[in-house]
Amino acid sequence: MRAFSVFSVPPNLSDADRLRRRHMLARLGLAWLIMMQVMMFAFPGYLRQRPMSAEDLNFLDHAIFYMNWISLLLTLPVVAYCAWPIWVGALRRIRKATVSMDVPVALGLIVAFIPSTYATITGRGEVYFESVSMFIAFLLTARYFEFCAQQTINTQTLSLEKSRLALTHYADRVAIWFTLAQVFLAFVVAAIWYSYAPDRAVPIMVAMFVISCPCAMAMAVPMATAAARARASSQTDKINLLDIQEATARIARQNLYGSMLWHLLMMPLAAIGLIQPWLAAITMLASSLAVVANSWRLTRPGGLDGKGHSGINIATG
Numbered sequence: 465m466r467a468f469s470v471f472s473v474p475p476n477l478s479d480a481d482r483l484r485r486r487h488m489l490a491r492l493g494l495a496w497l498i499m500m501q502v503m504m505f506a507f508p509g510y511l512r513q514r515p516m517s518a519e520d521l522n523f524l525d526h527a528i529f530y531m532n533w534i535s536l537l538l539t540l541p542v543v544a545y546c547a548w549p550i551w552v553g554a555l556r557r558i559r560k561a562t563v564s565m566d567v568p569v570a571l572g573l574i575v576a577f578i579p580s581t582y583a584t585i586t587g588r589g590e591v592y593f594e595s596v597s598m599f600i601a602f603l604l605t606a607r608y609f610e611f612c613a614q615q616t617i618n619t620q621t622l623s624l625e626k627s628r629l630a631l632t633h634y635a636d637r638v639a640i641w642f643t644l645a646q647v648f649l650a651f652v653v654a655a656i657w658y659s660y661a662p663d664r665a666v667p668i669m670v671a672m673f674v675i676s677c678p679c680a681m682a683m684a685v686p687m688a689t690a691a692a693r694a695r696a697s698s699q700t701d702k703i704n705l706l707d708i709q710e711a712t713a714r715i716a717r718q719n720l721y722g723s724m725l726w727h728l729l730m731m732p733l734a735a736i737g738l739i740q741p742w743l744a745a746i747t748m749l750a751s752s753l754a755v756v757a758n759s760w761r762l763t764r765p766g767g768l769d770g771k772g773h774s775g776i777n778i779a780t781g
Contacts, residue, residue: 474615481615492608495546495601498538499594503742505531505538506594532584535593543577547600565640565678568647569603572673576741579666590663592670595741599674602749606679609756613683613690623709631685631716639681642724646676646731653735664737671734674744675727680751684719687759688712695763715762719755726751 473485508528516524550573553566576592576599583589654669692712730747733739739747 477615485611485615488604488608488611491546491548492601492604495542495597495604498542498546499597499601502535502538502597503594505535506591509591529587532591532593535591536581536584539577539593539597542597542600543573546604547573550603565643565682568643568673569677571647572670572677573599575666575673576670590667592667592741595670595674595745598742598745599677599748602745602752603677603679605749606683606752609752610683610686613686631688631713635681635685635716635720638720638724639678642681642727643676643678646727647673649731649735650676657737667741668734668737670741671739671744672731674741674748675730675734675739677748678723679748680723680726680755681720683752683755684723685716687755688716688719688762691715691759691762711762715759719758722758723751723755726754 473482477485508524508531512521512524512528550566550570553564554570557564557567573596576596579589580591580593580596583591650669650672653672654665657668658665689712692708692715695708726747730739730744734744
């Protein structure tokens with residue numbers, strides 16, 4: 465039997481779902497392509513802290529000025545096109561006077577992109593275009609994982625729907641309040657920094673906003689359920705459905721609480737200025753990949769203990 469893959473397109477997808485999947489992949493590819501270019505143009509800015517002559521520093525400042533403009537022009541399509549679903553989702557929620565994951569994400573993009581644009585136009589201050597492009601590229605990567613897993617779940621034939629809905633409802637409720645608390649904390653910390661060191665307030669706030677992105681938490685249940693479907697579809701051994709349901713719930717909780725622990729560890733480090741925005745974006749992607757890896761343990765032999773009771777042979781946390 466052909467090996468299961470979460471990226472395999474289910475054969476019974478509607479034309480609308482197939483089109484949405486292609487658009488997501490197009491946005492993801494463009495975001496990654498531009499991200500690599502923007503990171504290259506941001507490199508001269510990293511050299512400015514090194515000791516050099518006044519002539520060399522003047523030359524470097526001119527180079528940084530022009531490359532900031534190039535980075536701005538490159539980042540515009542990422543913010544406008546690649547991040548379009550984020551803007552639409554956030555605006556829809558604001559009109560309904562409700563909050564979803566898109567609202568704090570959109571707010572994080574705004575607090576990073578607008579000050580960077582102002583600094584580019586005036587020629588003064590730091591820019592974070594590489595952090596913005598990385599954030600969007602990594603966020604779209606995590607959401608593409610989640611979307612593929614969700615499509616797999618929607619086309620599966622297991623009796624996992626009831627438990628999945630309960631887990632999803634709980635995870636979404638926890639994630640949204642947890643994220644809002646982090647956003648509030650980011651504003652408070654930025655205000656404190658602005659009182660003592662105004663030049664550090666914006667980068668610290670941007671880093672905290674990036675870390676507050678609930679990508680890994682949003683993937684906790686879909687990836688666990690997709691892995692359960694893969695295990696059941698393999699038909700390599702006889703598996704009790706109740707074992708799969710309980711194992712899926714355990715994996716989903718590990719994903720959710722592990723992601724929350726990552727946020728709790730990273731936010732204080734960002735608050736005291738030890739994590740730059742670009743590094744925050746990388747750690748955000750790493751946490752999402754950790755959710756994928758933990759979920760996919762369920763597909764391996766030994767993922768269920770095989771002794772007549774439910775369980776996953778991995779440590780909790």
